[in-house]
Amino acid sequence: MDMTSNHASPVLTEPAPMNKSRLGIHSAILPYSQPGASFPPSKYIPIPRKKSGKFDDVWSNGWLDAMKSSSPPRKKIKDFDAEFASDDDTDVAYSSWVLKHPSALGSLEQITSYARNKKIAVFLDYDGTLSPIVDDPDCALMSNTMRFAVRNVAKYFPTAIISGRKREKVFDLVGLTELYYAGSHGMDIVGPVSQTVLNSHPNCTRSTDHQGKDVNLFQPAREFLPMIDEVFGTLVEKTKDIRGAKVENHKFCAAVHYRNVHEKNWPTIAQCVHDVLKDHPRLRLTHGRKVLEIRPVFDWNKGKAVEFLLESLGLNASEDVLPIYIGDDRTDEDAFKVLRERNQGYGILVSSVPKETNAFYSLRDPPEVMEFLMGLVGSRKVEKNT
Numbered sequence: 062m063d064m065t066s067n068h069a070s071p072v073l074t075e076p077a078p079m080n081k082s083r084l085g086i087h088s089a090i091l092p093y094s095q096p097g098a099s100f101p102p103s104k105y106i107p108i109p110r111k112k113s114g115k116f117d118d119v120w121s122n123g124w125l126d127a128m129k130s131s132s133p134p135r136k137k138i139k140d141f142d143a144e145f146a147s148d149d150d151t152d153v154a155y156s157s158w159v160l161k162h163p164s165a166l167g168s169l170e171q172i173t174s175y176a177r178n179k180k181i182a183v184f185l186d187y188d189g190t191l192s193p194i195v196d197d198p199d200c201a202l203m204s205n206t207m208r209f210a211v212r213n214v215a216k217y218f219p220t221a222i223i224s225g226r227k228r229e230k231v232f233d234l235v236g237l238t239e240l241y242y243a244g245s246h247g248m249d250i251v252g253p254v255s256q257t258v259l260n261s262h263p264n265c266t267r268s269t270d271h272q273g274k275d276v277n278l279f280q281p282a283r284e285f286l287p288m289i290d291e292v293f294g295t296l297v298e299k300t301k302d303i304r305g306a307k308v309e310n311h312k313f314c315a316a317v318h319y320r321n322v323h324e325k326n327w328p329t330i331a332q333c334v335h336d337v338l339k340d341h342p343r344l345r346l347t348h349g350r351k352v353l354e355i356r357p358v359f360d361w362n363k364g365k366a367v368e369f370l371l372e373s374l375g376l377n378a379s380e381d382v383l384p385i386y387i388g389d390d391r392t393d394e395d396a397f398k399v400l401r402e403r404n405q406g407y408g409i410l411v412s413s414v415p416k417e418t419n420a421f422y423s424l425r426d427p428p429e430v431m432e433f434l435m436g437l438v439g440s441r442k443v444e445k446n447t
């Protein structure tokens with residue numbers, strides 16, 4: 062395992078800024094994903110820069126820009142308050158972007174014909190992919206129709222959920238025993254029993270799941286458990302007076318949510334996290350959708366989890382395997398990148414606005430994800446019957 066504990070900075074380098082001209086999108090309408098992107102002033106509350114220099118750290122390291130750009134603004138559509146960016150400008154930008162990352166639904170026939178006679182493996186992120194983004198992380202529920210679609214997918218293809226959440230939590234939310242689960246951004250994996258994997262990964266052990274079934278349990282960052290626990294406690298204490306802040310303990314990482322925090326208090330929340338990371342050089346920061354995530358400085362991510370699961374499923378070496386990964390946020394980019402580098406399978410980004418991504422295809426939102434999954438199953442059924 063590649064440990065990089067001597068990392069000097071707790072800040073994870075963000076993806077390079079989007080090449081706006083390459084996308085043919087006017088910079089003023091570039092939406093949320095990029096740190097440092099420019100924002101139409103009307104949509105964003107400017108955070109006053111304190112003269113005291115109190116928040117200099119988080120200004121200078123770009124955290125505040127990244128925080129602002131981490132999710133599209135919320136909008137009321139009919140009676141439904143959703144995180145969705147749509148106006149004439151973004152529609153135009155989206156149309157150009159989708160030429161580069163075509164709709165996986167629109168390309169379903171192409172995808173399924175390429176997948177014919179291949180072994181498909183499906184990897185799904187949870188929040189923003191299977192469930193809509195909502196204010197309260199505990200209320201991010203997946204619909205029963207989505208559950209039905211995922212269950213059907215798992216009947217035909219090996220299927221895994223790869224989430225930033227605690228593994229047990231995401232299992233409770235999904236509730237399907239026929240899937241494999243990876244929590245903490247892939248740092249906590251329950252996969253099929255594989256002696257080869259047990260032999261080659263020192264942190265992999267034989268275990269039993271909630272049903273008493275034999276499984277492989279892989280927790281490569283186990284040594285960080287006490288540190289994450291301690292940091293979780295510190296973050297809860299430090300943010301307790303910030304209205305709307307919420308801290309989650311995901312076992313191998315911790316998440317500080319600021320979705321419900323007034324924007325004027327974002328510098329305070331960023332500074333709290335910054336101070337904690339300064340005291341813990343073996344931890345680093347990643348940005349999710351209105352969430353700051355603290356995780357070990359450890360060479361493991363959702364992309365590595367995909368490779369680990371492919372190996373566990375015995376699908377790593379064969380050419381006739383087609384992995385499909387569907388996800389919506391920056392942490393999913395590691396998985397898209399792995400598929401791109403392997404030149405195998407498809408990454409599908411779920412986004413209603415243009416974003417710089419390593420994914421090949423796109424889908425707008427969870428309902429489109431569901432439709433795509435149903436289409437995948439439908440075509441495999443037809444293939445089996447012919």
Ligand SMILES: O=P(O)(O)OC[C@H]1O[C@H](O[C@H]2O[C@H](CO)[C@@H](O)[C@H](O)[C@H]2O)[C@H](O)[C@@H](O)[C@@H]1O
Nearest residue numbers: 187188194195196198201224225316320350352
């Ligand atoms: O890897 P994922 O399964 O996508 O998990 C990523 C984060 O998801 C959750 O937060 C996000 O969804 C919440 C519910 O919709 C939303 O309130 C929050 O703003 C989003 O960031 C989860 O709570 C985080 O801990 C996960 O890291």
